[in-house]
């Protein structure tokens with residue numbers, strides 16, 4: 001069985017405090033990664049073990065009203081998506097917000113959204129509209145029309161599109177910004193966009 005691990009960020013815990021200072025409090029750089037993100041990974045491992053160990057008995061008791069099997073399956077997806085989006089979140093951050101470092105993606109954004117400003121304002125509105133436990137995700141809709149889309153995601157998966165590959169993920173769970181910005185989510189979103197590492201985002205897009 002695969003044991004999932006907490007993926008390293010592109011910077012150390014100490015570096016994160018400086019690099020992400022405009023986006024979140026120093027404490028949040030630690031709590032969000034070492035407690036919240038780690039929690040999704042620990043629980044995912046636990047759930048997969050329970051599903052495996054529970055075997056036939058667990059599967060035979062499955063039903064739509066309540067079953068341990070059903071709840072484990074539900075939370076398996078929740079934790080798997082949570083872990084993945086957080087990996088992307090940290091990879092996205094720690095830059096200077098200069099989109100000129102993403103030549104190809106910049107071209108594609110203009111093609112699909114009209115202009116960088118239009119993309120930004122759509123991404124901002126998407127991040128403002130997600131529930132207090134949600135995400136705004138820029139994704140490329142590979143299995144459909146190949147276009148870029150800003151997806152509004154509640155929790156970690158409601159609103160995702162099958163086959164769309166995420167490129168930028170902005171966490172708007174309250175744990176992401178409350179310690180620094182309180183209820184001012186818009187300020188956090190603007191700071192998030194200004195801190196994007198477009199070089200790494202471009203690399204992901206090219207892949």
Ligand SMILES: [Fe+2]
Nearest residue numbers: 036171173176
């Ligand atoms: Fe989070």
